[in-house]
Amino acid sequence: MEVKNAKNWNDCRCDFSDSNYRCGSCLRRDPTPKHCPPTTAKQWKIALLLPDVITDPTWNGLAYQAVPRLVAEGIADKFSYTEQVAIPDAVRIASGYAAEGYDLIIQHGSQFVDTT
Incomplete structure (x- = not known):
């Protein structure tokens, strides 16, 4: 699948009932998209709970770097x-984000399984 011309996943609301559907087909620059009529999708508010610091070059740092890309791409x-x-x-912090209207709250770590 090639989606290098993609600008925004929000523009893709594909009909999964189509047997010829291929993920990402609507993100190509096709002037007459066959599967995905443009829609105006809601942008998300995303919260990320990390067990360690964002400067961690592995697990925590990678998650911290990934989510802002969703904002840059217009998804959030x-x-x-x-x-x-x-x-x-974890429960108190996640509940606080939920009370503030966050749509997606990511508790990034297996230690949060019981609190999710």
């Missing part, structure tokens, strides 16, 4: 994060 309009989240605090 707001991104917030909390680092060094202790397991006992």
Whole structure:
């Protein structure tokens, strides 16, 4: 699948009932898209809870670097994060983001399984 010309995943609302559907086909610059009529999709507010610091060059740092790309690509309009989240605090912090209207709250770590 080649989607190098993609500008925004929000423009893709494909009909999955079409047997010829191929993921990403509507993101190509086709003047007459066959599967995906343009829509105006809601932009998301995304929160990220990390067990460690964002400067961690592996697990936490990679997650921190990935989510802002969703904002840059127009998928999300707001991104917030909390680092060094202790397991006992995860529910309180996630609930706070939910109360603020966040659409997606990512608890980035297997230690958060029981709190999710």
